Amino acid sequence: MSRGDVAPFSLSLSFPRPTEACEIILERGALGRVAAFLEAYAPAPRYAIVSDGTVAALHGSAVQRAIAAAGRPAELLTFPPGEANKNAARWVELLEALGDLPLGRDGCVVAVGGGVTGDMAGFAAAAFARGVAFVQVPTTLLAMVDAALGGKTAIDLGAGKNLAGAFHQPRLVLIDPATLDTLPDAELADGLAEAVKHGAIADAGYFDWMTDHAAAILERDPASLDRLIEDSVRIKTGIVARDPLEAGERALLNFGHTIAHGIEQASGYAIRHGHAVAMGMVVEATLGERLDLTRPGTAHRLRATLAAFGLPISPPHDLDPDAVIHALQSDKKARAGVTHYALIQQIGTPASPPWTHPVPHPLTHAALQTL
Numbered sequence: 001m002s003r004g005d006v007a008p009f010s011l012s013l014s015f016p017r018p019t020e021a022c023e024i025i026l027e028r029g030a031l032g033r034v035a036a037f038l039e040a041y042a043p044a045p046r047y048a049i050v051s052d053g054t055v056a057a058l059h060g061s062a063v064q065r066a067i068a069a070a071g072r073p074a075e076l077l078t079f080p081p082g083e084a085n086k087n088a089a090r091w092v093e094l095l096e097a098l099g100d101l102p103l104g105r106d107g108c109v110v111a112v113g114g115g116v117t118g119d120m121a122g123f124a125a126a127a128f129a130r131g132v133a134f135v136q137v138p139t140t141l142l143a144m145v146d147a148a149l150g151g152k153t154a155i156d157l158g159a160g161k162n163l164a165g166a167f168h169q170p171r172l173v174l175i176d177p178a179t180l181d182t183l184p185d186a187e188l189a190d191g192l193a194e195a196v197k198h199g200a201i202a203d204a205g206y207f208d209w210m211t212d213h214a215a216a217i218l219e220r221d222p223a224s225l226d227r228l229i230e231d232s233v234r235i236k237t238g239i240v241a242r243d244p245l246e247a248g249e250r251a252l253l254n255f256g257h258t259i260a261h262g263i264e265q266a267s268g269y270a271i272r273h274g275h276a277v278a279m280g281m282v283v284e285a286t287l288g289e290r291l292d293l294t295r296p297g298t299a300h301r302l303r304a305t306l307a308a309f310g311l312p313i314s315p316p317h318d319l320d321p322d323a324v325i326h327a328l329q330s331d332k333k334a335r336a337g338v339t340h341y342a343l344i345q346q347i348g349t350p351a352s353p354p355w356t357h358p359v360p361h362p363l364t365h366a367a368l369q370t371l
């Protein structure tokens, strides 16, 4: 048969995974019923529970026992805690461990832990057998309001953080705020910075409520923490649902983060993420005010709220603005001499499409120097 006899071949493919339905359950005490939730939303003949060593002892082994007690094979796979372990070597170890179980194509990976665990276990679930079911059980505030939501998974490479990864939506995100009882204050603060960001980009009422209730939230009053998580989940998932593959609006979630990444890098990661985001929001609000894009007084309001949560409100004096600018230039959003920022118009109102604005580096340098 000559080529001319072959009918033209065409295929229409659709890739539903990034927008796949994902159930989010927020319920104090939910972990006590984890087996029933898995049965309902992610039934599988076998489960691999992934936790870092710290969370394994606090929550991961309890989840494993609960699933096993319900009659499903469930194994606990652990790795040492910390961002330094969100790397390719640990990821391959995890894949090999899934293969050794063996998990099987119909198995389910359950991440019980913070963003490091969720990111690495999620990327393993995305790759193992070309993608197996995945469930997130976030145990840090940052993971509950941010990392576990939206389907982004990743590991760090030598060339940069989160440089290898995939979109892989969890079937279920099971949030039990009671797991935060064991979380150190510094880790809680990282999540609070993201919650302030959510109010700043999307909901002035939420922003004001959280400012008024900062003391109760810091004391971990259950009702206040639960409301904070619920509102932040609503805001983040709303943005992600409208832009699952980060084609546009999802950039709003980067408010404060462009400067934050520069500050983190310039400090050699001595400044923790939540602190860098707090400083980043103040700097970016100031840039917006100086460009007449952001309502005057916005940076001031942000500072008051961040201070109420004990978060920093300006970059440290020994931070070299040149080093931050240098780090910005290697940022993927940097274009010759300018960096694009997701600025806000005022508290609760983000930039309008195209969502980001170019800011010349000298203006950023000046803001870093004078704040």
Ligand SMILES: NC(=O)c1ccc[n+]([C@@H]2O[C@H](COP(=O)([O-])OP(=O)(O)OC[C@H]3O[C@@H](n4cnc5c(N)ncnc54)[C@H](O)[C@@H]3O)[C@@H](O)[C@H]2O)c1
Pocket (backbone or CB within 6 Å): 052, 054, 055, 058, 081, 082, 083, 086, 113, 114, 115, 116, 117, 119, 139, 140, 142, 143, 146, 147, 148, 149, 150, 151, 152, 153, 154, 161, 162, 179, 180, 181, 182, 183, 184, 187, 190
């Ligand atoms: N995928 C995304 O969309 C996304 C978004 C934001 C951040 N992230 C990623 O998330 C990571 C940061 O997440 P993180 O701050 O949760 O870090 P993490 O997972 O390292 O957790 C922080 C620390 O808290 C401990 N811990 C976790 N839960 C605990 C609990 N209930 N009680 C006591 N200790 C507990 C952990 O062992 C760890 O030492 C980064 O790698 C970041 O890149 C991903």
Ligand SMILES: [Zn+2]
Pocket (backbone or CB within 6 Å): 194, 257, 273, 277
């Ligand atoms: Zn962040």
